[in-house]
Amino acid sequence: xxxxxxxxxxxxxxxxxxxxxxxxxxxxxxxxxxxxxxxxxxxxxxxxxxxxxxxxxxxxxxxxxxxxxxxxxxxxxxxxxxxxxxxxxxxxxxxxxxxxxxxxxxxxxxxxxxxxxxxxxxxxxxxxxxxxxxxxxxxxxxxxxxxxxxxxxxxxxxxxxxxxxxxxxxxxxxxxxxxxxxxxxxxxxxxxxxxxxxxxxxxxxxxxxxxxxxxxxxxxxxxxxxxxxxxxxxxxxxxxxxxxxxxxxxxxxxxxxxxxx
Amino acid sequence: xxxxxxxxxxxxxxxxxxxxxxxxxxxxxxxxxxxxxxxxxxxxxxxxxxxxxxxxxxxxxxxxxxxxxxxxxxxxxxxxxxxxxxxxxxxxxxxxxxxxxxxxxxxxxxxxxxxxxxxxxxxxxxxxxxxxxxxxxxxxxxxxxxxxxxxxxxxxxxxxxxxxxxxxxxxxxxxxxxxxxxxxxxxxxxxxxxxxxxxxxxxxxxxxxxxxxxxxxxxxxxxxxxxxxxxxxxxxxxxxxxxxxxxxxxxxxxxxxxxxxxxxxxxxxxxxxxxxxxxxxxxxxxxxxxxxxxxxxxxxxxxxxxxxxx
Numbered sequence: 001x002x003x004x005x006x007x008x009x010x011x012x013x014x015x016x017x018x019x020x021x022x023x024x025x026x027x028x029x030x031x032x033x034x035x036x037x038x039x040x041x042x043x044x045x046x047x048x049x050x051x052x053x054x055x056x057x058x059x060x061x062x063x064x065x066x067x068x069x070x071x072x073x074x075x076x077x078x079x080x081x082x083x084x085x086x087x088x089x090x091x092x093x094x095x096x097x098x099x100x101x102x103x104x105x106x107x108x109x110x111x112x113x114x115x116x117x118x119x120x121x122x123x124x125x126x127x128x129x130x131x132x133x134x135x136x137x138x139x140x141x142x143x144x145x146x147x148x149x150x151x152x153x154x155x156x157x158x159x160x161x162x163x164x165x166x167x168x169x170x171x172x173x174x175x176x177x178x179x180x181x182x183x184x185x186x187x188x189x190x191x192x193x194x195x196x197x198x199x200x201x202x203x204x205x206x207x208x209x210x211x212x213x214x215x216x217x218x219x220x221x222x223x224x225x226x227x228x229x230x231x232x233x234x235x236x237x238x239x240x241x242x243x244x245x246x247x248x249x250x251x252x253x254x255x256x257x258x259x260x261x
Numbered sequence: 262x263x264x265x266x267x268x269x270x271x272x273x274x275x276x277x278x279x280x281x282x283x284x285x286x287x288x289x290x291x292x293x294x295x296x297x298x299x300x301x302x303x304x305x306x307x308x309x310x311x312x313x314x315x316x317x318x319x320x321x322x323x324x325x326x327x328x329x330x331x332x333x334x335x336x337x338x339x340x341x342x343x344x345x346x347x348x349x350x351x352x353x354x355x356x357x358x359x360x361x362x363x364x365x366x367x368x369x370x371x372x373x374x375x376x377x378x379x380x381x382x383x384x385x386x387x388x389x390x391x392x393x394x395x396x397x398x399x400x401x402x403x404x405x406x407x408x409x410x411x412x413x414x415x416x417x418x419x420x421x422x423x424x425x426x427x428x429x430x431x432x433x434x435x436x437x438x439x440x441x442x443x444x445x446x447x448x449x450x451x452x453x454x455x456x457x458x459x460x461x462x463x464x465x466x467x468x469x470x471x472x473x474x475x476x477x478x479x480x481x482x483x484x485x486x487x488x489x490x491x492x493x494x495x496x497x498x499x500x501x502x503x504x505x506x507x508x509x510x511x512x513x514x515x516x517x518x519x520x521x522x523x524x525x526x527x528x529x530x531x532x533x534x535x536x537x538x539x540x541x542x543x544x545x546x547x548x549x550x551x552x553x554x555x556x557x558x559x560x561x562x563x564x565x566x567x568x569x570x571x
Binding site (some may be wrong): 157 | 430434438440445481
C-alpha cells in the first residue's frame with residue numbers, strides 16, 4: 001500500500017522561476033490497485049512519480065510504502081521496491097550491454113562477485129518468451145540493436161523480474177507506434193494481473209485509461225480533480241471524463257496532446 | 262643498421278610498450294567502461310613509481326609492487342570521492358588530485374625530484390639473477406611485463422563478468438539504469454577508479470624499476486600516450502568482447518611504442534613524443550565525427566556551386 005500524506009514541493013523557491021507543484025497533496029493506493037492517471041501537461045503526473053521514486057525529496061509530508069517510511073530514502077535504495085518505466089525507451093536499459101547482462105543486473109540475485117549461470121539464462125529465456133517479441137533468442141545481443149518497443153518490453157521485464165511493491169509507468173507507450181504500443185500495453189496488463197502488482201500508470205490515451213486498471217485519477221495543477229474505482233470506473237466513457245474534468249478543475253481539458261480514443 | 266641493433270630496438274619498444282600498456286588497461290576500465298576521463302593518471306603513475314622506488318630502495322623488492330598498487334588505490338579513492346560525494350566535476354577532481362600528487366610525490370621521494378635505483382634490488386634484478394646462464398636472460402624485462410599484463414587482463418576478464426563488473430559497465434552506459442537496479446552509481450564509480458588507478462600505479466612502479474630511476478616528470482603526458490594507444494587498439498578491433506578489447510588495448514600500446522621508436526630512428530627528436538601522441542588522440546577521437554559531417558559539407562558545396570535553388 002502506498003500512502004502519500006500532505007506532501008508539498010516547490011521548485012526554485014525564492015527565484016523568479018519559483019513553481020509550486022504540490023501543496024498538501026495526499027493520495028492512498030491500496031495493494032494490487034491498478035490506477036490509471038490522466039491530466040494535461042504540467043498537471044504534476046511525472047512530478048508525482050519523481051516524488052514517489054525519490055528523484056527529488058519533498059519539502060514536507062511523508063510517503064509510506066507498505067507501512068515503511070521512504071520519504072528520505074535515496075532513489076537507488078527505493079528502486080529495490082519500486083519499478084519504474086519512462087516514456088523514453090532509452091532510459092531503462094544499458095545499450096552497450098547484452099540482453100542477458102541487463103537482465104542480470106536487474107535480477108540482482110547472488111553477491112557482487114556472482115556471474116551468470118545456466119539456470120539464470122533458462123529463467124531469462126522463459127520470461128522473455130512470455131513477451132512474444134522474439135527476444136529469447138537474442139540473449140547475447142546488445143540492447144542497443146533492439147527497437148523501441150522491444151526495449152520497452154525488456155525494461156518492463158527488468159522492472160518486474162523481482163515483483164516490486166509498486167510499479168510506476170510514466171507514459172511508457174507514448175513513444176511507440178500504435179500497434180507496438182498496444183502490444184506493450186497488453187503485456188503490461190498481463191504482468192500486472194499475473195503478479196497482482198500495485199501499479200500507477202500515466203497515459204495520454206483516454207481510452208487506455210478507461211480500458212486498463214481498476215481505478216482512474218484525473219490530475220490538474222497538482223491536485224486530483226476526479227477519482228473513481230470499481231463499477232463507477234467501468235461505466236465511464238470518454239465524454240464523461242471531459243465533463244468530469246470541467247467540473248473538477250473549472251476549465252476544459254486541454255486536449256492538444258491527449259488522445260480521445 | 263645491423264640485425265642485432267634492430268633486435269635490441271624492437272625489444273626495448275616491446276618492453277616499454279608492455280609496461281605502459283598497464284596504464285592503457287587502466288584507461289580501458291575507467292575511460293572505455295566507466296566513461297570517466299581520469300585526469301589524475303599522470304600523477305598517479307608517478308605516485309606508483311615513487312612509492313615503489315622508495316619501498317624497493319628500503320630493501321623490499323616484492324613489497325614495492327604491492328605498495329605501489331595500494332598507493333594507486335588510495336589516489337583513485339580520493340579522485341572518486343571528490344566526484345561522487347563532494348559535488349566536484351569529474352574532470353576537475355582528476356586535475357585537482359593530479360596537482361596535489363606533485364607535492365605528495367616529492368615528499369614520498371624524500372624532498373627530492375630524482376631517485377636512483379642503480380644498485381637497488383627490484384623484481385627485475387631478482388629475475389635477471391635467477392635467469393643468469395639461461396638463454397632468456399636478455400628478456401627478463403619482457404617476461405615481468407608480460408606476467409603483469411596477463412594478470413591484469415585475466416583479472417579484467419573475470420571481474421567484468423561479475424555482477425559488480427556489469428554494474429561498473431552499466432554506470433558508463435546508463436547511470437539511470439544502474440540506479441533503477443538499486444545499485445548506487447557513486448559506489449560503482451569509486452570501485453572502478455580504485456581498481457584502474459592501481460593498474461596505473463603498477464605501470465609507473467614497473468617503469469621506474471625497469472629504467473632504474475624515477476624522476477618527478479616520469480608520468481607527465483602518460484594519460485595522452487595511453488589514450489592514443491587505447492584508440493589505436495580500438496581501430497584494430499571494434500567488437501564487443503571484453504577480453505579481445507583488452508588484448509587490443511595492449512597491442513595498441515606496443516604499436517605506439519614501435520612507431521615511436523621507428524620515428525626516433527628517422528631522426529625525429531625525442532621531445533616530439535608528446536606532440537605526436539596528442540595528434541593521434543585528436544585524429545582518433547575527431548575522425549568519426551568529421552566523417553559524419555562529410556555528406557553535409559558536400560551538400561553545402563554543391564548548393565553553393567548550383568546557386569540557391571540547387
